[in-house]
Amino acid sequence: MLRRFSVDFAIFSMALDAALTLLVLRGAALLRSQLPAFLPGLQPLRALYLPTHLYFLAPLLWVLILLVVSAYDPRRTYRAADEFGRVGFGSLLASLCFAGLLYLTEREVSRGLFVLFILLNFVLLLGWRMMARLVWKVVKAPPARRRVLIAGAGEVGQRVAQEIQQYAWAGLELVGFLDDDPAKRDCDLPVLGTLDDATRVVQEHGVEDVVIALPRRAHARLDQLVQALHELPVHVYVVPDYFALALYRASVEDFAGIPMINLRAPALNDYQRLVKRAFDLVVGSILTLLALPVMGLVALAIKLDSPGPILFRQQRVGENGRLFTMYKFRSMVVNAEALQDQVTEVREDGTIIHKKPDDPRVTRVGRFIRRYSLDELPQLFNVLKGDMSLVGPRPELPWLVERYQPWQRKRFAVPQGITGWWQVNGRSDKPMHLHTEEDLFYIQNYSLWLDLVILWKTIWVVLRGRGAY
Structure with missing residues (x-):
């Protein structure tokens, strides 16, 4: 019996990917030849012929690159998000390599055929894995013990x-x-x-x-x-x-020819960091443009409501303990930090509570923009600068970090974010320094899909205004 996460299943996956890639390449050629009949504006192909060697090179290229990105490694594909991410990245890399190969050898190949092949192949390679996971979930086929x-x-x-x-x-x-x-x-x-x-x-x-x-x-x-x-x-x-x-995780590395354990290995690998930063730049730029009119109205309301600057700048602790200046719309009176002792509470067990629902320092406009997190909008500029990410643990105040226990500092192993797992599961009802476990859950289970889920949940949490003050 073919067991999940076994070596035999990895070989089966490679063979199936190669077969599907071969069939999709042939199917894309046939489909491209029929498209002019349905799309009159599309130029017909001069010939249906594809060089024979492409039918060997394409499957080989896809399998080799998926092998390089560990898409067949059972230790790295336990979770669906990990497997789909590796297949997606591998398909993108293989597509770029295949495009370069065609440019250097077979420039006559139709661009429409190439696009059809890339899209259909990605859908099938991802699709059969999704179906396999559904089948295993229903049938509950026993994995290799x-x-x-x-x-x-x-x-x-x-x-x-x-x-x-x-x-x-x-x-x-x-x-x-x-x-x-x-x-x-x-x-x-x-x-x-x-x-x-x-x-x-x-x-x-x-x-x-x-x-x-x-x-x-x-x-x-x-x-x-x-x-x-x-x-x-x-x-x-x-x-x-x-x-x-260790801050987050350890890894075995070759140092001067000697295998050593790195106790400060980064929580995100190079690929994850690249994808996360690209996602922040693209989505952050779009959100900034959409938010500009709202930010203008909030700025006007703050100016009319109370004296003082519109923006509030404060030092926060970012990734790996690096200090940076975080931007927010001012929601308190000008001398709010000088009055911090009036609201800070130290409990019997030594934990510190520095935020309260009835904080007297908050202005009228401040209560509204805090309730709906409008005061956080300027942090989009922190994201574009690279100080923060859209999703991640919230950047903490330096004086609170000084009181952290060693294990709590693990939350700084990734870029700090505007929203995160902690915010969509409690917001200010759960002070971040008392609930570091949820930030560590995010770090240990990071994926682009998890970022998307958190952003989606953030919309509804913000609209309800629950736990924000």
């Missing part, structure tokens, strides 16, 4: 276990834990033995992957455990407790 054992039942090991259980649908099956602490074996965790029992447990339970998640104090046991597992046919992964110090 991978039994996982975790060495270390502490906080790090339990976090790894939670992640593995979330991917159970992809075939990952948690067998249990190994731990030397007797107290761990007396709790509810499925602890199967001590670290010295690793060989026995792996063989008895048919384990294929061992994840070592030991605390820093158990570093000496790491070498012993790796040596014990060396003779067994298992994959060994190390998740040291040092990862808790």
Whole structure:
């Protein structure tokens, strides 16, 4: 049986993509020859002939480029958004390469035929993957099983276990834990033995992957455990407790010919950063042009309502802790920052609340523009400048960041945004420094599709005016 996320399925995917590309190229040629009958203004093709070598090169080109962008890698295509993004990027890159190939070798090929081929091929390559996911969801075909054992039942090991259980649908099956602490074996965790029992447990339970998640104090046991597992046919992964110090994620990199772990690897890869910035520039420019009349009316209302500047400039903390000047329409009295102590509240547990619904510093116009987030419109210029993104964690005040716990600083691993996952799930009802988990959810699950979903939800949240003050 062809199992999902298996090597056989990856080979099947490559063969199917090649076959579809070949059929689409031939079908596009036939379709292009018939179009003049339906579109009289379109010039008929002189001949239906396509050079034979293109029928070999096109499928080969598409498969190779999809292979390069990891569209067939099961570790990178668990989520639909990841798979569709890689197929889309790979198709775009293959289309550009194919266009260059035709320009250098076969300039007589119709541009209309080329466009038809590119569009139809993208639709089919994406379409069969969507259908496959729907079929798997309905039929629930079992994926290839991978039994996982975790060495270390502490906080790090339990976090790894939670992640593995979330991917159970992809075939990952948690067998249990190994731990030397007797107290761990007396709790509810499925602890199967001590670290010295690793060989026995792996063989008895048919384990294929061992994840070592030991605390820093158990570093000496790491070498012993790796040596014990060396003779067994298992994959060994190390998740040291040092990862808790990383801003977001770690990666293995080649440094001077030596493989090393980078604890400050960026949360977005180069491709994701390129797509996100391009999206910000295109959509941000359109939104800025559409918002200019509204911004003019808001500026006039602020000027007539109270003395002081129209724009409010404030230092905020951006990506990787970089300070920048954020723009907003002024919604408070001129000396609002000097009066901050009047509204700041420190709770018994030490958490700080610096915003209240009945803030006396807010002006009449300010209450209206805050309710509907009109005061945030000038941040579109921050987006165009590159200080911010349309979607991301909100940029925080420096004095609040100084009081952050180390784990909260992970929210600065991506560009800060005008709107984000936190805003569409509570806005000011949930102060951002108390709900960093939602920002981390966005970082860990980032995709262009998630950005689009957040922007769509933002429209309805803003119209309702819920949680904004």
